[in-house]
Amino acid sequence: MRKAILLAMGAVLCMAGCGPEAKEAPGIPVTPKWKGPAYRLAFDTKPAKPNPSGVTLPGINFTANPDALERRATLVIRFDSSVVKTDNTVINQVILAPFDISGADGALSADTMDLADQGLAHLLTTYCVKGKVKATVLLARSSINPHADDGEIDNKRLSDWLSTDVVFKNPHSGCKL
Numbered sequence: 001m002r003k004a005i006l007l008a009m010g011a012v013l014c015m016a017g018c019g020p021e022a023k024e025a026p027g028i029p030v031t032p033k034w035k036g037p038a039y040r041l042a043f044d045t046k047p048a049k050p051n052p053s054g055v056t057l058p059g060i061n062f063t064a065n066p067d068a069l070e071r072r073a074t075l076v077i078r079f080d081s082s083v084v085k086t087d088n089t090v091i092n093q094v095i096l097a098p099f100d101i102s103g104a105d106g107a108l109s110a111d112t113m114d115l116a117d118q119g120l121a122h123l124l125t126t127y128c129v130k131g132k133v134k135a136t137v138l139l140a141r142s143s144i145n146p147h148a149d150d151g152e153i154d155n156k157r158l159s160d161w162l163s164t165d166v167v168f169k170n171p172h173s174g175c176k177l
Helices: 002-017 110-125 148-155
Strands: 039-043 060-064 072-079 091-095 105-107 133-140 162-168
Touching: 002 133, 039 133, 039 162, 060 110, 110 133, 110 162, 133 148
Parallel strands: none
Antiparallel strands: 039 060, 060 105, 072 091, 072 133, 133 162
């Protein structure tokens, strides 16, 4: 009887810890609390105050991974260059100067959004774009080069790209492209 009990206990222990299953860690798998980039962006739902530059991006709210907070960041703004009617190379992005960012959630400052509007409006004016344009924004590390290529932007990004449609009303008449 004693041998049967020991054999049964050995079989139970072996099933719990012997064989290929024993190589895996026991217990419930732990998934990270935060998945994806360190920051998540969302456009504000309130109507944006019209900007004299001719284009107004909606306000940008952020939520950050509390374990990966940044003190400084920059905003990358791109527009869909398929609306440009030229055979020349088109510059379709603006990288703002670094700015302070704090806390695990909040909104980009009005000054930052004003600079983003001005930078985008300058590009759209340069290429004589009119009407509805698709714009995308991304939060990146402050160490990014102002003329960064796609590879550097991808390496230094803090958020995913966020898209919206904006209307550009060129305040300067007389486009000659």
